[in-house]
Amino acid sequence: MTTTLKQRLQEDLTAAIKGRDELRSSTLRLTLSAVTTEEVAGKSARELSDDEVLKVIAREAKKRREAAEAFAQGGRAEQAERERAEGEVLAEYLPQQLSDEELSAIVADAVREATAGGAEGPRAMGAVMKIANPRIAGRAEGGRVAAEVKRQLAGA
Template sequence: MTLEERIQEDIKAALRGKEKTRLDTLRSLYAQVKDERIKLRPKRELTDEDVVRVIMSAVKKRKEAIELYRQGGRQDLVEKEQAELDVLQKYLPEQLSEQEVEKIVDEIIQQVGAASIKDLGKVMGPAMARLKGKADGKMVQSLVRERLTKLSS
């Protein structure tokens, strides 16, 4: 069963279970997945990797919204976005811990031979290729910056 099919099945289950938040979130996600499929249609079929990318985009939007609502003192909206975020994260592959990401970043820095912050681009390319879908891009970037800053000082 593809990820897209799993989302469709879960929409049906949420309908039967009358789970409004889950249903609304999954319907919104499915609409985004459908848009992605239409966008890719002439070139190729939609893969699970494409669906994961759509989900990660939706997760990122929810996290940003949560932060903005917190700053604005809107706890009701924070809770709503957090509930949607919890639903979405169930469809993402297992995320690596910060320690695992640090280990991979250190390996890549050694492989590339990076010596200073000027080599950020050389490290970020391979790092994101290897960690795509497994770690948050902002966390990877901050770890790479931190490591390269230590190397140059």
């Protein structure tokens, strides 16, 4: 039987606690807590799929990046470093991020498809995002994707 991503997080948490790795154990504990919160949100409790767990991990990683930036700007280097370290722990569970070139190529294909389908102007943005997002599937942040789509549509 294959282990789910949630099981892997729980096993890694146990190993981190046994290894007295405070940073890793607290990061994984918070992430599992976010997964559990997501599972009980809504009308009925349910088990999250690996894709849904990945989305939770990506959201948590984004929070760490934003907090690290805020701490760094506020002159609190120690806290910023801690947030970055937590983000690195979470990055181990996320798919490899797309390079700018890979992202650009996927968006270019999506722009071609959307404009061939008759989409133009501001409406093209939604059409391109709809085509590009499934192909990107968590390997690039939404803001990065949207910025690249805007850049390519402006040049089109």
